[in-house]
Amino acid sequence: MQGQGAIRFQVPKDLWIGLFFLGLALAYRYQAGLIPISPLDGAVNAAAMPKLFAGALAIFSVLLVIRALAVEALFVRAARKAALAKAPKRETDGIKFTPREHLRAVGVLLFGLGYLILLPYLGYVLSVILLIAALAVYMGTKPSPKVLGIAALVGVIFYLLFVRLLSIPLPAGFWPGLMG
Amino acid sequence: MEGLLTAWNVLTGSPAIFAAFGGVAWGIVGGALPGISPSIALALLLPFTYGMDPTTAIVLLAATYVGAEYGGSIPAILINTPGTNAAAATVIDGYQMHRQGKGGEALGISLQSGVIGGLAGLIFLILFTKPLASVALAFNFPAYFALGILGLSVIVSLSNGSLLKGLMAAAVGLMIATIGTDPLSGVSRFTFGEAELLTGIPYVLVMVGVFAISELMMQASTPDWGKTDKTQTRIKLPNFRQWRKLWRAQGIGSGVGIIEGVMPGAGGSVAAFMSYNEAKRWSSEPETFGKGAPEGVAAPEAANNAVACTALVPVLSFGIPGSNSAAILMGGMLIHGLTPGPMLFQKEPDFVYGLFAGLAVANVALLFIGILMMAPALWMVNRPKPYLMAVIFALVFSGIYSIHNSTYDLYLVLIFGLLGYLMRAFGFPFLPLVLGLVLGYLIEANYRRSLELTAGDHSIFLNTPIALGLLIAAAIFICVSVVRDVFQARKAARKIAAGAAE
Numbered sequence: 001m002q003g004q005g006a007i008r009f010q011v012p013k014d015l016w017i018g019l020f021f022l023g024l025a026l027a028y029r030y031q032a033g034l035i036p037i038s039p040l041d042g043a044v045n046a047a048a049m050p051k052l053f054a055g056a057l058a059i060f061s062v063l064l065v066i067r068a069l070a071v072e073a074l075f076v077r078a079a080r081k082a083a084l085a086k087a088p089k090r091e092t093d094g095i096k097f098t099p100r101e102h103l104r105a106v107g108v109l110l111f112g113l114g115y116l117i118l119l120p121y122l123g124y125v126l127s128v129i130l131l132i133a134a135l136a137v138y139m140g141t142k143p144s145p146k147v148l149g150i151a152a153l154v155g156v157i158f159y160l161l162f163v164r165l166l167s168i169p170l171p172a173g174f175w176p177g178l179m180g
Numbered sequence: 181m182e183g184l185l186t187a188w189n190v191l192t193g194s195p196a197i198f199a200a201f202g203g204v205a206w207g208i209v210g211g212a213l214p215g216i217s218p219s220i221a222l223a224l225l226l227p228f229t230y231g232m233d234p235t236t237a238i239v240l241l242a243a244t245y246v247g248a249e250y251g252g253s254i255p256a257i258l259i260n261t262p263g264t265n266a267a268a269a270t271v272i273d274g275y276q277m278h279r280q281g282k283g284g285e286a287l288g289i290s291l292q293s294g295v296i297g298g299l300a301g302l303i304f305l306i307l308f309t310k311p312l313a314s315v316a317l318a319f320n321f322p323a324y325f326a327l328g329i330l331g332l333s334v335i336v337s338l339s340n341g342s343l344l345k346g347l348m349a350a351a352v353g354l355m356i357a358t359i360g361t362d363p364l365s366g367v368s369r370f371t372f373g374e375a376e377l378l379t380g381i382p383y384v385l386v387m388v389g390v391f392a393i394s395e396l397m398m399q400a401s402t403p404d405w406g407k408t409d410k411t412q413t414r415i416k417l418p419n420f421r422q423w424r425k426l427w428r429a430q431g432i433g434s435g436v437g438i439i440e441g442v443m444p445g446a447g448g449s450v451a452a453f454m455s456y457n458e459a460k461r462w463s464s465e466p467e468t469f470g471k472g473a474p475e476g477v478a479a480p481e482a483a484n485n486a487v488a489c490t491a492l493v494p495v496l497s498f499g500i501p502g503s504n505s506a507a508i509l510m511g512g513m514l515i516h517g518l519t520p521g522p523m524l525f526q527k528e529p530d531f532v533y534g535l536f537a538g539l540a541v542a543n544v545a546l547l548f549i550g551i552l553m554m555a556p557a558l559w560m561v562n563r564p565k566p567y568l569m570a571v572i573f574a575l576v577f578s579g580i581y582s583i584h585n586s587t588y589d590l591y592l593v594l595i596f597g598l599l600g601y602l603m604r605a606f607g608f609p610f611l612p613l614v615l616g617l618v619l620g621y622l623i624e625a626n627y628r629r630s631l632e633l634t635a636g637d638h639s640i641f642l643n644t645p646i647a648l649g650l651l652i653a654a655a656i657f658i659c660v661s662v663v664r665d666v667f668q669a670r671k672a673a674r675k676i677a678a679g680a681a682e
Contacts, residue, residue, distance in 0.1 A: 013606070021348055028355055031370055032369075035367060035369050036367055037367075038362075038365040038367045040364070040366060041365045042364075042628070042631075042632045043628075043631045043632050043634075043635050043636035044627070044628045044631045044632070044636065045365065046362040046364070046367040048628070049358065049623075049627065049628070050355070050369065050370075053351055053354050053358070054355075056351050057348060057351040057352070060344055060351060061348065063344055064342075064345070067342075067665075067669075071669050071672075074670070075672070078674070093342065093345070093606060093607020093608075094604060094605045095398070101401035102401075104400045104401045105398060105400050105401050106397070106598070106601070108396055108400050108573070109393075109397065109598060111573070112393075112573070112577065112590070112594045112597075113594065115577065116587055116590055116591065116594075120587075124578075128574050128577075128578065131570070131574050131577070132567075132570045132571060133570075135566075135569070135570035135573055136566045136567050136569075136570040137566070138400070138566075139399070139565065139566030139569050139570060140564075140565070140566045141566040141567065150567060151570075154571050154574070158574065158575070158578055162578050162582060166582065168578075168582040168585065169585055170578070170581065170582075
């Protein structure tokens with residue numbers, strides 16, 4: 001019984017996930033209630049299935065919370081019964097990244113957002129060159145003129161492929177205005 | 181005979197044959213890049229298929245799947261890093277062969293076995309899809325609804341991770357499918373006044389976001405893969421004497437791959453490892469396995485290429501995909517206005533036979549393109565990862581923009597990329613989400629049409645024998661998974677207790 005004090009009940013990650021999805025299910029259910037009734041609706045209207053899905057998600061979320069608590073309780077009981085001084089590492093689902101690594105991953109999306117903000121002003125070619133160069137540096141390449149050169153080369157290839165070959169009207173930015 | 185003629189006409193009268201070559205080439209390069217799984221290689225290509233005719237588009241995607249399964253073995257053999265999950269079994273003996281100076285032979289065995297496995301899978305696909313589809317012709321509205329539920333239950337039960345998370349992912353997929361104008365009554369749902377959402381969320385945005393963008397996010401925090409020197413990389417196909425030692429392993433791999441491909445949720449990785457074990461069991465030299473046995477390369481490579489063909493059996497006959505790649509292929513069909521399932525043979529015979537012909541070309545062409553693409557694939561693998569990832573990101577964005585010429589789609593892709601990343605982070609499987617999305621319409625439409633027949637009386641699902649049988653099967657799958665989940669939790673607790681006793 002020596003280790004009982006060291007092994008404490010921890011709020012499991014799945015509990016928060018379950019609560020988040022429960023909130024999502026309730027919000028979705030609320031929105032489903034706002035779906036208008038159409039005169040074309042038959043025995044089952046357009047809101048029926050969404051309400052069922054919301055109910056199902058809510059049930060699964062609650063079950064996930066219960067399961068998470070039960071698994072933690074089983075874990076703590078087993079660890080205490082085994083009289084461990086220190087709780088063994090809990091096994092969790094998903095990728096094992098540090099918070100810093102997670103932030104780095106989310107940072108990739110910011111480059112996408114930045115590209116979308118710049119695209120209407122700078123046009124496709126310049127935006128895509130900046131995107132490739134900035135993302136390559138973010139992913140680990142040392143900043144150098146070579147990075148910009150490679151990005152420019154790929155940007156021009158993409159321009160030829162999408163705009164010239166496939167005739168996709170990608171945003172031109174301020175360049176046409178400059179050229180009158 | 182009529183089918184052969186149709187296939188020939190489609191092949192010679194459309195660019196499908198070029199799509200087969202191009203798909204295999206892209207698949208090999210995509211599969212060779214660690215992190216780019218066959219499903220990601222398919223998702224990356226999906227936006228570019230919009231302007232193509234349906235047969236060419238789906239042949240391109242299916243050929244990519246074929247090429248990617250072989251491409252995954254290149255880094256597995258040369259740099260001890262599987263390019264795809266299914267190539268993880270190839271690493272064991274393939275890399276050992278490379279270390280012994282037999283890298284070229286290992287690549288040759290992988291290529292030859294892939295072609296043999298692919299052709300075996302294709303023969304099964306051609307022979308068995310139509311008879312299975314004719315069984316599905318007996319299905320009515322309640323049966324189709326039940327089939328959709330069964331498909332979801334099986335995938336949820338067999339997916340990695342916890343059952344509850346699989347069910348939640350499926351529910352979210354079904355919810356995403358309800359966004360847009362209700363096809364039965366014309367009412368808009370969950371559009372929040374956004375005109376862009378009225379037509380619903382295109383499958384391609386979800387698939388590209390969840391598979392490709394989330395993988396690129398992951399790559400930001402994972403180290404670069406190893407690079408290979410350019411020696412020992414000439415492919416040496418096995419001669420007849422060597423092939424005589426491999427046929428048994430290739431046969432085992434093909435057989436296991438055929439079975440696993442048809443089974444939902446199994447996929448190439450399960451097939452590859454299972455065939456590796458079986459090849460070892462039936463080998464006359466089992467002690468060489470793990471030390472560079474050629475049979476240890478042949479069996480898994482034949483298996484994963486057989487899977488690339490037979491994974492289409494449930495899609496074409498029932499409209500139910502059994503793996504990520506098959507779900508993306510099915511998404512591609514839906515994008516092009518094709519409804520996978522038994523009616524496909526009656527409504528679109530040109531497409532079905534054209535697809536079979538395209539796959540035949542792709543599997544045979546794999547032998548030649550595999551040799552030709554070796555140098556470009558190695559060149560790509562040897563590029564610094566940051567450049568590759570940045571270029572792929574830019575390619576995804578350019579491709580997605582080109583679908584509707586809209587930046588709105590790009591914002592949605594970013595949102596789904598974040599969703600995919602969160603799913604990876606918290607251990608949610610992807611396949612139930614994607615399946616919920618592509619089966620959403622089938623499930624809802626057939627549920628509502630069934631209840632129209634009985635003025636809202638749910639007993640129609642119990643009174644239709646096929647529907648009842650399928651729903652019972654779905655319930656059994658879920659119950660078995662619940663029991664499995666409970667046992668796993670108890671086993672984990674016992675492990676802790678045992679660890680303390682030691």
